[in-house]
Amino acid sequence: MLCINGVSKTFDNVQALNNVSLTIEAGKTWGILGVNGAGKSTLLKIIAGILRPDKGSIVLDDKQLYNNSKIKKEIFFLSDDAYYFPNATVETMAEFYSSVYKEFDIVRYRKLYEALEFDNIRKMRTFSKGMKRQVFILLALCSNTNYLLCDEIFDGLDPVVRNTIQELLFHEVKNRKLTLIVASHNLKELENFCDCLGIIHQGGILLSKEIQHMQHQTHKFQCVYNEGKALQLASGLDLVSIERQGFLVTLLARGIKEEIEEIIRRSGADRYQELPLTVEEIFINESEVIGYDISAIIS
Amino acid sequence: MISVPSSHSYFFQCLKRYAGVIVISLYLHASYIVDFAMAQQGLYLFSGDNKLGPQNNMMFYISLIIAILCGLQGFSYLHSEKKLILYLGLPLKRTLLFWHSYICGILIMMIPCIVSRIICIFLARDSQGNALYFAAGGILMNVLGFLLIYNLVILIILLTGRIWAALAGTAIALVYGTYFIGTVIEKYCTAFLNNYYKINMVEELTAVLSPIRLYGNMAGVNDYSIYDNWNIEDKAEYLFIAAAAILISGLLALFLFNLRPAESTGKALAFKKSKGFIKILLQIPLSLIIGYYSMQLSVKDRSVLLLLGGIIIGSFLLGGILEILDKADIKAFIGNKYQTFTITVICILISGAFIFDIWNYDSFLPDSDEIEAVAVSINGLETDYLLNYDPAVDYAAEDRLNIMNLTGRNKINALNWLYKVMDTDKSQALTFVSVAYKYHNDQIKYRRYAIAGQKQIEEFSAIYESEEYKQGTIPLAGEEKPSGHSFLWSNGVETYHLDFTDEENQELLDCYRADLAKLNIEQLIEYRTPIGLLKMTEWNEENGREGYIYPSFETTIGYLISKGFAAEKAVKDYEILKLEVQDRECNIEEAAEMLLVSESLAVNPVLAADTGEDVVIKCRDQNNRVYTVISCKILNPRH
Numbered sequence: 001m002l003c004i005n006g007v008s009k010t011f012d013n014v015q016a017l018n019n020v021s022l023t024i025e026a027g028k029t030w031g032i033l034g035v036n037g038a039g040k041s042t043l044l045k046i047i048a049g050i051l052r053p054d055k056g057s058i059v060l061d062d063k064q065l066y067n068n069s070k071i072k073k074e075i076f077f078l079s080d081d082a083y084y085f086p087n088a089t090v091e092t093m094a095e096f097y098s099s100v101y102k103e104f105d106i107v108r109y110r111k112l113y114e115a116l117e118f119d120n121i122r123k124m125r126t127f128s129k130g131m132k133r134q135v136f137i138l139l140a141l142c143s144n145t146n147y148l149l150c151d152e153i154f155d156g157l158d159p160v161v162r163n164t165i166q167e168l169l170f171h172e173v174k175n176r177k178l179t180l181i182v183a184s185h186n187l188k189e190l191e192n193f194c195d196c197l198g199i200i201h202q203g204g205i206l207l208s209k210e211i212q213h214m215q216h217q218t219h220k221f222q223c224v225y226n227e228g229k230a231l232q233l234a235s236g237l238d239l240v241s242i243e244r245q246g247f248l249v250t251l252l253a254r255g256i257k258e259e260i261e262e263i264i265r266r267s268g269a270d271r272y273q274e275l276p277l278t279v280e281e282i283f284i285n286e287s288e289v290i291g292y293d294i295s296a297i298i299s
Numbered sequence: 300m301i302s303v304p305s306s307h308s309y310f311f312q313c314l315k316r317y318a319g320v321i322v323i324s325l326y327l328h329a330s331y332i333v334d335f336a337m338a339q340q341g342l343y344l345f346s347g348d349n350k351l352g353p354q355n356n357m358m359f360y361i362s363l364i365i366a367i368l369c370g371l372q373g374f375s376y377l378h379s380e381k382k383l384i385l386y387l388g389l390p391l392k393r394t395l396l397f398w399h400s401y402i403c404g405i406l407i408m409m410i411p412c413i414v415s416r417i418i419c420i421f422l423a424r425d426s427q428g429n430a431l432y433f434a435a436g437g438i439l440m441n442v443l444g445f446l447l448i449y450n451l452v453i454l455i456i457l458l459t460g461r462i463w464a465a466l467a468g469t470a471i472a473l474v475y476g477t478y479f480i481g482t483v484i485e486k487y488c489t490a491f492l493n494n495y496y497k498i499n500m501v502e503e504l505t506a507v508l509s510p511i512r513l514y515g516n517m518a519g520v521n522d523y524s525i526y527d528n529w530n531i532e533d534k535a536e537y538l539f540i541a542a543a544a545i546l547i548s549g550l551l552a553l554f555l556f557n558l559r560p561a562e563s564t565g566k567a568l569a570f571k572k573s574k575g576f577i578k579i580l581l582q583i584p585l586s587l588i589i590g591y592y593s594m595q596l597s598v599k600d601r602s603v604l605l606l607l608g609g610i611i612i613g614s615f616l617l618g619g620i621l622e623i624l625d626k627a628d629i630k631a632f633i634g635n636k637y638q639t640f641t642i643t644v645i646c647i648l649i650s651g652a653f654i655f656d657i658w659n660y661d662s663f664l665p666d667s668d669e670i671e672a673v674a675v676s677i678n679g680l681e682t683d684y685l686l687n688y689d690p691a692v693d694y695a696a697e698d699r700l701n702i703m704n705l706t707g708r709n710k711i712n713a714l715n716w717l718y719k720v721m722d723t724d725k726s727q728a729l730t731f732v733s734v735a736y737k738y739h740n741d742q743i744k745y746r747r748y749a750i751a752g753q754k755q756i757e758e759f760s761a762i763y764e765s766e767e768y769k770q771g772t773i774p775l776a777g778e779e780k781p782s783g784h785s786f787l788w789s790n791g792v793e794t795y796h797l798d799f800t801d802e803e804n805q806e807l808l809d810c811y812r813a814d815l816a817k818l819n820i821e822q823l824i825e826y827r828t829p830i831g832l833l834k835m836t837e838w839n840e841e842n843g844r845e846g847y848i849y850p851s852f853e854t855t856i857g858y859l860i861s862k863g864f865a866a867e868k869a870v871k872d873y874e875i876l877k878l879e880v881q882d883r884e885c886n887i888e889e890a891a892e893m894l895l896v897s898e899s900l901a902v903n904p905v906l907a908a909d910t911g912e913d914v915v916i917k918c919r920d921q922n923n924r925v926y927t928v929i930s931c932k933i934l935n936p937r938h
Contacts, residue, residue, distance in 0.1 A: 011562055050387040050561050067557075072390035083381035085316065099308035100389045 001025055002047070002147065002179065007056035009042055009203075016042040018203040019056070024196075026146065027177040029169075031190030033283075034200035040183035041079075043200065044149045047181070048077035060147075073101065076145040080152035082136045084124045090135050091120045094142070103144035112138050116164070130161035137165050141172050148172075150182045154189045166193060191279040199283065207286055214282050219257050223249045223264055223272040236263040240285045250275075252285050309391065313399045314406075320368045321407055327361045328411035332418050339424045351416070351423045352433030352527040353440030353518035362408060362445040363511070367469065369404030370452025378462045380564050387561055397556045401453070401549075408445045413438055433527045440529075443541050444514035448473070450548035451510050457555040458573055460566035464624070471581070476508025479584040486591045490601060491653040492660045493725055496696075496733050496747035507540055517541050567625045574625060579642060582617045586646045589613030606650060614643040663746065664718055665736050673713045674703035674735040674771060675762065677750065680823070681772050681847065682902060691747070696733035700745070703771025704737065705762065712761045719758065723749040753824065760820040769815060775835060775846030776815055781808045787834040787843070788859060790868055791897020792929055793920050797862070807858055808835070814852035826850050827934060828896045830869050831859075847902065870895045870916070870931060877917035890916065894934035901932040 002024040009017040017039045024030055034040045045051040047058055049065050049072050058065040065071050084093055090113050098104035113120065116134060124132060133153060140148050150169075154162050170193060172178045184190050190197060191211065198208035218240060224247050237260060240252040249269075253260050257274070264272050314321075330345060334357055338349035346357040353359075376382035386396060416434045423430050455468040471479070481501065488495040506512045515521050517537040519529045531538070555570075563569035568577065593609025594602055618639030619632035626634070652658075678693035705713045717734060728749035736744045750756060762768050769776045781804035786797040799807065811833060829847035833855070836843035848855055848866065859866035871891075878885045895914060914931040 045384070045561070048388050050384055052560060067393055069390045069392045069395070075390070077384070077388040079381070079384050081381060083379075083385040096312050099312045100391060 001061065003059040004043070004047065005057050005059060007043070007046055007053045007058065009039075009046060009051060009054050011042075015203050017046070017053075020200070020203070020205050021056075022198060022205055022208055024179060024181065026179050027173075028195045029173055029180040029193055030182070031187075031194035031197045032181065032183040032200055033185070033187055033190060033197055034183075035185055038185075038200045039203045040185075040200055041151050044077065044151050044181065044183050048072075048075055048149055050077065074145050075147045075149065076101070076140045076143045077149045078136055078140045078151065078153060080155055082132070084132070084135075086125065088124045089121055090118050090124065090138075093124065093135065093139060097139050097143055101143040101145065105142045105144055109138055109142040112142070112168075130157050133157060134161065134165060134168075137168055141168060146177070147179045147181070150180070152184055153182065154184065154186070162189075169193065187280055187283070197279070197283065207283065209282075209286065211279055211282075214286070215277065215279075217254050218252060218277060218282050218285075219255070219260055220250070220252050220275045220277045220281070221260065221264060221272050222275055223251070223267075223269040225249060225267075225269055236266075241288065252277075252281070309389075310399050310403070314403050317369070317372055317403055317407055320365070320372045323368060324361075324365050324407050324411050327364065328415040331355075331357050331361060332415050332422070335419045336422045339422055350433070350524075350527045351419055351430060352437045352529040354520055354522060354524060354527060354529050355437060356520050358412070358437060358441050359444065359515065359518055359520045362412070362441040363448055363514070365408045366404075366445045366448035367452055369407055370449050370456060370469075371465075373400035373404050374453050374456045375462060375465070377456060377559065377569075378460060378465065378564060383561055383564055393557045394553065397553055401552075404449055405442075405446070408449075409442055412441050412445075429527070433529065436529055436531060440514075440518040440534075443538070443545065444518060446545045446549070447510050447514055447541055450545055450552055453552045454548055454555070457552060457559055458569055458577075460563045460569045464567045473511050474509055475580075476505040477512055478509075479580075480508055481505030483584045483587050483591075486588065487650070487653045488660075490591065490594070492656060494661050494663075494721060494746045494748055496745040498745065499743055506537075507544075510544075513537060513541055513544070567627070575638065578618070578621055578638065581621065582614060582639075582642045583646055583649070585617050586610050586614035586643070587649060589617075590646070590650060603654060606654075607647060610646045610650060611643055614646055615639055618642065661721075663744070664714065664721060665738075665744070667711050667714055669738065670710070670736045671739050672704035672706045672737045673710050673717075674700040674705060674737065675713055675717075675768075676700055676703075676733045676772070677756070677759070678730045678733070679902065680730075680756070691728075691731055693731065693733050699772055700733060700735040703735075703768065705765065705767050705771075709762060709765045709767050712765075716758055716762060717748065720748045720750055720755055721746075723751045723755070725749045727751040729753075757820060757824070763820045763823075764818075766816070769818075773815065773846045774844035775808075775833060776812060777844060779835075779844065781805055781835055784835045784843070787836055788831065788864055788866070789834075789899065790831045790866065791900045792868070792870060792873055792918065792927055793865065795864060797864075799862075803862075804835075807833075807855070810854040810858045811846060811848070811852065814849075814855050815846065818849060818851060822849065822851050828902060829900050831856075831866055832899065847900070870897055870918075870929075873918040873920075875916050875918045876926070879915040881913055895931045896934055898930040898932055901934075 004020055004022040004024070007017055007020045008015070020039075020043060032040050032043065042051065046053050047065070049058070049067065052066055060071050060074060063071050065075075085096070088096075094104070094106055094109050098106055110120075113135070116138075118127075118131065118135065124135065127135065137153070140150075148169075153165065157165070169180060173180055173193075182190060182194065187197075194211060196208065196210045199206040226247070237251070238254040240254060242249065242251045261272070261274075334344045334346055335349065335351070335355075337344045338347050346355075348356045350356075376386055387393075389396070391399075416438050420430045420434050451472055452465075452469050455472055456465045459465040459468055481504075484498070484501050484505075488498070506516055517534050519534065522528070559569055568574050587610065590606045590608075590610035590613060593613075594606040597605045618635065622631040622634045623629055625631070676693055676696040676699040678691075678696070682693070682695040717732075720732065729752055730750050731747050732750055734746045734748065736746070738744070766776075782801045784804065786799060786804060786807060788795055788797055797804075797807070826849050829849050831848035832845060833848055834843045834845040850856075856866040865872075875887055875890045878887055878890045880889075893914070895916065914933060915928060916931055917926055917928045920927055
């Protein structure tokens with residue numbers, strides 16, 4: 001388990017992170033969502049042990065992470081623009097990483113890059129952005145670390161490459177208990193494969209939830225009432241939001257679906273139906289509950 | 300799945316990053332071997348240096364270049380955010396990360412250095428049986444020098460966040476002592492202290508604060524010897540300082556490496572706290588030097604107003620520029636006003652200390668009991684100095700002041716004479732006397748006083764006639780035996796090797812020393828210039844102990860004549876075939892009217908062997924067979 005305990009970081013009087021706390025369970029896929037400059041990269045660099053927090057700590061399996069090589073062996077940090085040596089090929093980069101990651105699986109690495117049809121003697125500097133990104137994903141995956149931190153890895157990639165990378169990550173998460181933490185400014189990139197989502201804004205965590213749990217716990221209904229009847233509705237529900245347009249009421253409520261339906265029936269709704277709910281809607285509405293309008297962040 | 304011991308394997312990966320530097324190192328060391336091999340044959344390729352030991356100039360520069368390259372290659376990733384993320388993200392402790400790069404650099408220097416030196420042992424033709432000693436000394440000094448510079452480069456890289464700042468900082472730090480401390484003190488002492496010659500403590504400080512100079516002193520590359528004569532005992536002091544500097548800078552580098560925040564990449568300075576200190580180190584000496592050069596602009600000498608104006612403007616300008624460089628923002632020019640103001644005040648106080656001579660430097664004269672000995676060197680007396688050159692520059696002073704020890708009565712005479720000349724106005728100077736007051740505790744204080752005229756030189760008579768003075772001034776007057784040496788004689792027109800036996804050499808030297816003992820200052824003034832030069836050579840014609848022959852040296856001249864050499868002849872005694880004055884050909888008859896003296900014998904300051912014109916004559920030798928072209932000076936007629 002990775003615990004982020006009250007981490008703060010300031011760069012030249014600019015507060016990048018302010019008392020961030022988060023607990024990341026092993027084997028989960030986390031998405032860190034936020035606009036540019038929100039503090040996502042700073043948080044990942046602190047988790048990776050690159051930056052030292054001004055306050056707070058990162059604890060992995062009850063051990064402090066900063067400058068702890070034994071613990072850092074569990075983590076691979078993949079930045080949005082990872083560095084490769086000037087004359088590096090896919091092979092030489094693997095040699096480099098295998099020298100520090102004991103569990104590096106060179107056989108699997110070779111299989112994977114051959115499957116992706118990469119030339120092993122071609123210099124990486126001649127690769128496209130998407131190809132380089134795929135090579136680094138392979139390096140990260142074959143390092144066999146338990147934690148993989150990815151910073152904006154889908155940014156600027158075409159859909160084909162994005163799907164390839166997502167598939168690779170899916171496969172890894174499915175087949176071994178990899179804990180994946182992906183930072184992005186785009187919710188659509190994250191909602192498909194993240195178990196949990198955290199929204200980071202102005203250096204603080206606004207919201208962090210398990211997506212499936214929220215999807216099970218939050219329901220959207222559209223109901224038709226005769227005049228006045230809808231007033232009884234609010235009393236029995238754990239409402240996230242409610243919107244009235246004449247006879248039509250759209251509501252978002254937490255709870256068990258059947259119980260919500262029962263309350264709607266009892267409130268005298270002439271007709272009602274459950275509507276599909278997007279992750280975006282859940283997050284926008286959840287944040288509104290705690291007093292933030294994050295539609296600009298995640299749209 | 301492969302599993303490899305991470306640290307060893309990473310070390311190899313780390314070494315691979317140095318491929319370019321390894322190639323350069325191998326090329327430079329191979330060049331050294333070829334250059335050394337050719338130098339053994341008397342051939343010149345790059346440096347033509349045939350020294351196997353630490354004094355080899357080429358190895359000095361090779362180790363310097365490799366230290367800078369290794370430092371940059373190994374640690375400049377700290378200036379690139381992308382590289383920094385790669386390295387700091389690796390599961391390695393920072394200390395281990397530091398040592399991997401650090402040791403890679405050392406190996407890249409050390410292995411080729413040892414191998415090339417071993418090869419050169421076999422190539423060395425003449426190292427007087429000390430080849431192993433010199434080679435081992437060479438390796439030790441080059442490695443220590445390398446570490447000194449290497450640590451400094453790493454420290455600068457760690458203190459900075461941008462490559463331009465690291466390069467500029469390295470360039471400044473390498474010569475800081477010499478150019479930022481030494482030059483400023485030298486300029487201010489020369490400008491405001493009338494009797495300044497040099498200050499030992501400042502010399503030592505500048506040597507220590509300038510790593511290149513410290514390395515040079517330690518290796519002895521500035522000793523100007525033709526063959527290896529490096530001795531570890533002579534360099535023990537420098538070695539100790541260098542070893543301490545290496546240890547301290549190495550530990551400091553490791554400490555800073557662990558402490559350095561990753562986010563400092565991209566800033567001029569990596570540590571905020573170092574800013575004030577670095578600013579002081581740069582701003583104070585530079586402001587003082589700007590003030591000094593502003594003062595030089597004045598028509599009237601030493602304009603304090605221009606000095607202070609220069610310091611104030613210089614300090615504020617530099618303060619602003621340093622702030623702009625630090626913050627990369629033009630608006631920062633006016634930042635940190637109080638700090639700049641404080642530095643300006645410090646600069647003014649420093650310059651004030653020189654202006655008002657708060658150390659009473661000029662009025663200093665020690666009591667006879669305080670000092671063990673005194674040494675003096677009058678510029679031009681017994682040296683081939685010409686008055687149209689700067690009379691303040693005495694090339695012989697350093698050796699003379701080291702060798703000479705006037706003690707007892709001679710010391711008292713010297714102090715009495717110095718007391719009379721110490722207040723002489725510099726503007727009236729005919730020449731200068733450099734003085735070393737040698738204390739009982741080995742401390743030495745130096746001064747240089749102006750000598751205004753012949754009277755002051757005549758008053759020097761009692762000191763001049765002493766054996767201690769002559770032994771300290773005239774190398775040939777020393778006690779060394781002539782066996783194993785050969786003599787060279789010249790009268791300024793002709794020069795001959797004296798093919799004498801050891802007995803004849805001893806006889807000649809005895810004659811010379813007897814004549815020299817009788818020479819007094821009145822004769823020196825009367826004779827105006829010597830009529831010959833005798834040199835006891837060591838390895839070749841360039842090196843050896845020499846002494847002038849004056850007309851009163853009847854025994855020496857007689858001995859040389861008896862051996863067939865025209866020791867009594869001067870320029871005027873030769874048949875002159877051609878005369879050129881300052882590249883202008885003249886009638887030969889004009890030569891008779893000129894008091895010509897060979898340039899190599901124009902040595903007496905009292906008589907001013909100067910007309911401001913160079914004369915070249917062509918004449919026959921004593922056998923009227925060989926034509927000789929020599930450079931001469933014209934003596935002023937005696938008033």
